Amino acid sequence: MRIVLDFSRLVRPRLTGTRAGLFTGITVALYPVSVVKTRMQVAVKDSAEKNAFSVIKGLLKNDGVPGLYRGFGTVITGAIPARIIFLTALETTKVGTLKMVEPLKFSEPTQAAIANGLAGMTASLFSQAVFVPIDVISQKLMVQGYSSNTRYNGGLDVARKLIKSDGIRGLYKGFGLSVMTYSPSSAVWWASYGASQRIIWRFLGQNSGAEKFAPSHAQLISVQAAGGIIAGATASCITTPLDTIKTRLQVMGDKGQTARQIVENLIAEDGWKGLYRGLGPRFFSMSAWGTSMILAYEYLKRLCAKDEQT
Template identity: 75%
Template sequence: MAASSLGQTTEINWDKLDKTKFYVVGAGIFTGVTVALYPMSVIKTRLQVATKDTVEKSASSVIRGILKTDGIPGLYRGFGTVVTAAIPTRIIFLTALETTKAAAFKMVEPFKFSEPSQAALANGIAGMSASLCSQAVFVPIDVISQKLMVQGYSGHEKYNGGLDVARKIIRTDGIRGFYRGFGLSVMTYSPSSAVWWASYGSSQRVIWRLLGQGTDREGAAPSESTIMLVQATGGIIAGATASCITTPLDTIKTRLQVMSLERRSSARQVVKSLIKDDGWTGFYRGLGPRFFSMSAWGTTMILAYEYLKRLCAKDE
């Protein structure tokens, strides 16, 4: 099977999708995935904002603490806010991702790079562009949801839901309060998205070659289970790569976003505090949950996403 034939077998381009079906069915699928994996975000966020005096400093202790005080609902603090905004954010992200990826592949094709390199560049450009386009919607939701995730934890203020958070942010900071850590958010999520999609795109090509696919010789098309296994493996590799590279910036961003007006610090002060309390390892607080979260989110999301594309492909 030739490389181009393999690409046509395992990938469905943007122009081949029924867009209405893609958005409607996708909203349901991604909401379900968010329900399943959201608790990992809560645990990761709490670990990142923990101070040196906080008793709960491991993922297991955070889980026990949440279940003891709030039960299962405690693992879903801020979920309503996130799921409400997830649909428009996801639409913006996926539209930008697919349209940019198609253009990026055409842009890098004349350079005659290897197929994994072409996939890494095109997917990386698309991932970064999609993240940049969706940040304007995502960052305010991120700020509100993270404040809800850590309320009452390690001295953080308590709220009566997302609207209460929004009112207090406007009262103290105005609209700009919703964009606290926006620069760091862009610096975190855009490279993270670029690394994730670049790793995913290139690792798939490498795996296919290791399996004997993507060569010039003819052969049977891979089964759907094989395709899903390769995609899942690519998702795990991408999640591991992105989490290791971007966790320090994510820790700083999270701390800035959850601070109250009275405890406000600059990014430089947050860095100094982390080094003072835990040394350089402080920047990797929550790495375990973030690694698991990004790998689980990435693998589940990509399988759901690729399944959604197959489901919404136009009949030839």
């Protein structure tokens, strides 16, 4: 099946802002999973919070439901500008890449994987300038007071103390690892999504020659949701070790730990599986967030296409 859309229509400010707001709503629903994942990744050897259920139980016992939203204010503040940058770069790069690979006569899944993967990686690179400081501040708030981590009086207090101790670079702690984590993760996610969608359509008997094929709304949602789940599973399994190292570096960097020391400590405490701390919540987050996001994303693309036709 071949569905052709002019992606350049989707970078209009009004539509991009709408999508960014919609994705921010998805972030609200799934934010507690990020808190659980982060606390699991920074847990010390003798911590009682060794799994997701114990983390949730401890947070609810000590702070109630607000404990599941530690650092949320900081994240939501930076979410909209970061998403606008991400989505604009994503669509712009995707259009250019598709034009570049079409003459090479690759199969549709391969073309989709290349275009989506490069677009996802580029979009992530552009958005890191906004995202990394937000990530550093929010993660410090997520684990404050936990395993002897410093307590803070809100996001501004975190930023003030980081700048005072390390200058502006304190807000970009772990920037290199963030780029190494999120750019490949984004590339793998979008490449897996683009390729898996087309493979699923082919499996359902819709090949590239079926130009007049008009899938039902239910079919579209099912295939897009399946693609989002496959993409989330693939990306989380490949990039969780880097995410664990990045998180511990950003949260524990003020204790003098380097990336190498973090890896050595994780392996000493839990063996190689220590690098996969938080895999369950991260897999759930990437699959659930990705599936919700892609359904909203594709829905708005269809609205845009209809708008252009009227």
